[in-house]
Structure formats: C-alpha cells, structure tokens
Amino acid sequence: MTETITKPMLVLEAHNGLSALIVNKTPKYSGIWVSSLTHSANKGLPDNELVPLTDRIDLVREIKRLSTKPIIVDVDTLGGIEHIPFYIKAFEEAGAYAVVIEDKKYPKQNSLLEENSHQLEDVDSFCQKIQVSKGVAKDMKIIARLESLIAKHSMAEALIRAEAYVKAGADMILIHSKQKIDCTEVMEFAKRFREISDVPLCAIPTTYVLPAEHPFEIVITANHMLRASMKAMEKFANGEEVELSSVQDIFSLVGH
DSSP: OOOOOOSSEEEEEOOSHHHHHHHHTOTTOOEEEEOHHHHHHHTTOOSSSOSOHHHHHHHHHHHHHHOOSOEEEEOTTOOOGGGHHHHHHHHHHHTOSEEEEEOBOSSOOOTTOSSOOOOBOOHHHHHHHHHHHHHHOSSOEEEEEEOTTTTTOOHHHHHHHHHHHHHHTOSEEEEOOOOSBOOHHHHHHHHHHTTTOOOOEEEOOSSBOOOSSOOOSEEEEOSHHHHHHHHHHHHHHTTOOOOOOOHHHHHHHHOO
16 A cells, blocks of 8 residues: 555646646645646647657656646656666656556557557556566656556456556556546446555546546546647637736746
8 A cells, every 4th residue: 555645636737837837836736747648739749659758757857846746747658668767767856756657558549539449558568567667666656557448448357457557566546538428437447446455546537527526546637738728829829819818927927
C-alpha cells in the first residue's frame, strides 16, 4: 500500500508555463497533469509518441519552476525497456510526483479516437516495465494505466492485468474508459478491484461523469485547459466576440 492520498485529489491539465500558473493559483485543483495529447497538440503534432519524451521532461521542469503543486506526467508507453532507467531518473530529477505508463504497444494512438484498434502490450512485458521503473525511482510514484476497456477487452481481462501490475509493484492503477456519459464500467472495475487490492485508483472522466461519491483517490481533468484555449482562439480568429484578459492581467500573472 502506498502513502495515503487525501481523497479525492483533483488534478488539472497544463501544457505550458502560462497554463501551469493558472492551475497553480486555482484552489479547486491540488495537482497538475502533463498530458501527452495536449503536449503534442500544443506543438501542432498528433498524439502518437511523435514528440520525444525528452521534450516532456523539459516541460515538467518548466512547470516545476512555476508551481508548487504535485505534477503527474503522462509518459505514453515509455518506449523500450532499455530506455526506462534514463527516463524515470530524468522525470524524477525534473520534479515529477508520478508518471503514468500505459499498457499499449508502441507507438500508441490516443485512447479517445472514435474508430481505432488499440493493441495492448503483453502482460509480462508491461510488468517488466513497472519493475524496472520501480527499481530506479526513489520517491516518484509509478502509475499503471489500464487500457483494456479502451481496447474493448473484457472486464475480467482488465482485472487480471490490474492484479498483475499491482504484484509487479505499481503504486496506483489508472483505469481508462471512453464510455459516453455513463460511468458504469469504471465503477464496476473499481468495485471488483477493491475485492482483490487496496492499491489506490485513478480515473480520467473525459467522456463520462463520475458521481459525487466514488472510490477514486485521484481524478484527472486531462485536456480541458487546451480545449478551452483552442476554442477561444478559433472564435477570435473568426471575428467572434471573446472576453479577453487584459495586458495587465498577463503582467499580474507572469510578472513584469
């Protein structure tokens, strides 16, 4: 069992220094999510592991300089097993509180793509990634991201994977789903997982809504800061009315 986390820990996405400053001063959220999707999109690139993880390490450093809140980092599949010690050490030195490794085959595609076939990593191979990561990390948490429901595999298979990842040393399990509105499958997973383990659970309710009472220790709002800013920029570029921050607002946030 890992250290106790105040439940629930609400985490909001930031994709650059400015968005990190905004999250840092917002009382509602106690952590920052560094997203593969928004990091890639902010560079004008697709979310398919095209952006090097070394760039994400630099982003973590940038955010750490500006924020006192714990940073949880989406590290995709974390690449080949031989690269893991370098990446884990680098992310921890950059200031990450935790990294989230997903159990897809490299190169992954974004889980929220409507029509896509997601290939999962072999269970033993992914367990080895967890074990190597845990062997290198000092205090940084290793979160195993389960993509079974995204790949339309069975709940039983998801639970088998989760139990294996816990035995391999994962500090937390992130169960991912793109079920629309209804959160039935993540709640069912959590209920059944609690019968076999007390390891903390994490959820990313992007397409579904969690009830006020739920069993997840961490809840991540994963891409909304980028989506909000993108919509505002599109409206302004098309001549639509948009409420703008003043230049003084910028100075008050970033300094002058």
